[in-house]
Structure formats: C-alpha cells, structure tokens
Amino acid sequence: GQNIDQPTEMTATEGAIVQINCTYQTSGFNGLFWYQQHAGEAPTFLSYNVLDGLEEKGRFSSFLSRSKGYSYLLLKELQMKDSASYLCAAQDSNYQLIWGAGTKLIIKP
Amino acid sequence: GAVVSQHPSRVICKSGTSVKIECRSLDFQATTMFWYRQFPKKSLMLMATSNEGSKATYEQGVEKDKFLINHASLTLSTLTVTSAHPEDSSFYICSARKGEGDQETQYFGPGTRLLVL
Numbered sequence: 001g002q003n004i005d006q007p008t009e010m011t012a013t014e015g016a017i018v019q020i021n022c023t024y025q026t027s028g029f030n031g032l033f034w035y036q037q038h039a040g041e042a043p044t045f046l047s048y049n050v051l052d053g054l055e056e057k058g059r060f061s062s063f064l065s066r067s068k069g070y071s072y073l074l075l076k077e078l079q080m081k082d083s084a085s086y087l088c089a090a091q092d093s094n095y096q097l098i099w100g101a102g103t104k105l106i107i108k109p
Numbered sequence: 110g111a112v113v114s115q116h117p118s119r120v121i122c123k124s125g126t127s128v129k130i131e132c133r134s135l136d137f138q139a140t141t142m143f144w145y146r147q148f149p150k151k152s153l154m155l156m157a158t159s160n161e162g163s164k165a166t167y168e169q170g171v172e173k174d175k176f177l178i179n180h181a182s183l184t185l186s187t188l189t190v191t192s193a194h195p196e197d198s199s200f201y202i203c204s205a206r207k208g209e210g211d212q213e214t215q216y217f218g219p220g221t222r223l224l225v226l
Binding site: 033035037042087094095097098101 | 118119143145151153154155200202213215216217218219220222
C-alpha cells in the first residue's frame with residue numbers, strides 16, 4: 001500500500017534549527033511537496049522536490065532521497081511565527097497525492 | 110490514520126459540460142470540509158469551506174454558481190464544476206476536518222485532475 005510517515009509533533013527553541021523527517025512508500029513517484037499550515041488557514045506551499053538532493057530557499061531547505069523514500073524539511077533560525085503544522089505529500093505515478101498527517105511544530109522562546 | 114478519498118481521480122470532459130467531484134471521509138465524520146485548487150506552481154488556493162447541512166462559504170473571487178458545493182452528509186462533500194471551460198482545468202484537492210480547537214487536524218484527499226477540452 002501507499003503511505004507516508006512523519007512525526008506527530010516536535011518542539012524547538014527560537015533561533016535554533018529543526019529537521020522534520022518524512023518517509024514515504026508510493027506506487028511510482030512524481031515528486032514530494034512540503035506545505036506549512038497555520039491553524040485555521042490554508043496550506044502554504046514551501047517546496048517541491050523531484051530529484052535527489054538539497055534545495056535551499058532562504059531559511060527553509062528540503063532534501064530528497066528517492067532511493068531511500070525519504071525527505072526532510074530543515075528550518076533554520078527559527079522564529080515564533082514558524083509554529084505551525086508541516087505537511088509532507090508524495091505524488092504517485094498517477095499524480096495522486098499521498099499526504100502525511102502533518103507535524104505540529106511548537107517553537108518556544 | 111484518518112483517510113479521505115476523492116472520486117474520480119481524473120476526468121476529461123468537453124467544454125460546456127458539468128463535472129462532479131466527490132470527497133469522502135472514510136473513517137470519521139467531518140462537519141467541515143475544504144476544497145482547494147492547486148496551481149502549476151504548486152500553491153494551494155482555498156476555494157470554499159463546505160459545512161454539513163448548510164451553505165458553503167466561498168473565498169473571494171470564486172464563483173459560487175460555477176463551483177457548486179453540496180455537503181449532504183457528515184462523510185460526503187461534492188464539488189460540481191458547471192459549464193466547464195478549459196481554464197477550469199486543474200488539480201482539485203479536498204480536505205476534511207477532524208476534531209476541534211487544539212485537537213483539530215485536516216486530512217487531505219489525493220486530488221482530482223480535471224482536463225476540460
């Protein structure tokens with residue numbers, strides 16, 4: 001079957017670095033998405049990886065290893081506003097999205 | 110974990126026809142469901158909030174007469190694209206809300222790819 005796993009909740013300190021991991025199993029693969037979602041708001045697109053490697057966008061970076069079915073989202077210089085849920089979603093061979101349940105990130109001062 | 114399904118997964122239709130997309134929460138009841146549209150640059154646009162037993166709440170700029178939403182039961186919401194045009198071709202994603210307040214979680218469906226010819 002197809003599934004995605006990511007931690008349910010993580011806590012980090014303001015100014016620090018946190019890595020949110022995501023492992024997936026899909027029938028075929030057409031890319032992996034990371035979205036940020038604040039409570040009561042629509043998800044905001046963060047990144048899309050389809051090739052192996054690290055992609056950096058400011059304070060956020062996303063890594064993909066297709067052979068390992070693994071991705072992570074790296075957040076640097078954490079700010080209080082980064083407190084949110086982070087959703088990992090993989091796209092299968094039919095371009096269907098398989099979603100993780102989201103990781104709730106709590107930032108403490 | 111909770112599962113949300115969508116049907117169909119992909120649909121091709123002729124311009125001017127109507128297409129219905131179903132969103133179901135398979136193992137929980139959802140009084141609130143959401144409909145999104147994913148754009149080519151991967152961003153998700155919230156189209157409307159679907160509330161069981163009442164009218165949907167549409168976001169600014171979304172035509173309610175074109176995108177009909179019906180949330181007839183606690184496990185089913187439907188989005189009907191009426192008089193579809195090629196510019197309506199997109200990837201439509203629904204989500205269902207489980208729980209409330211701090212315990213609230215949104216579960217997303219796999220998406221429906223619509224191509225209007």
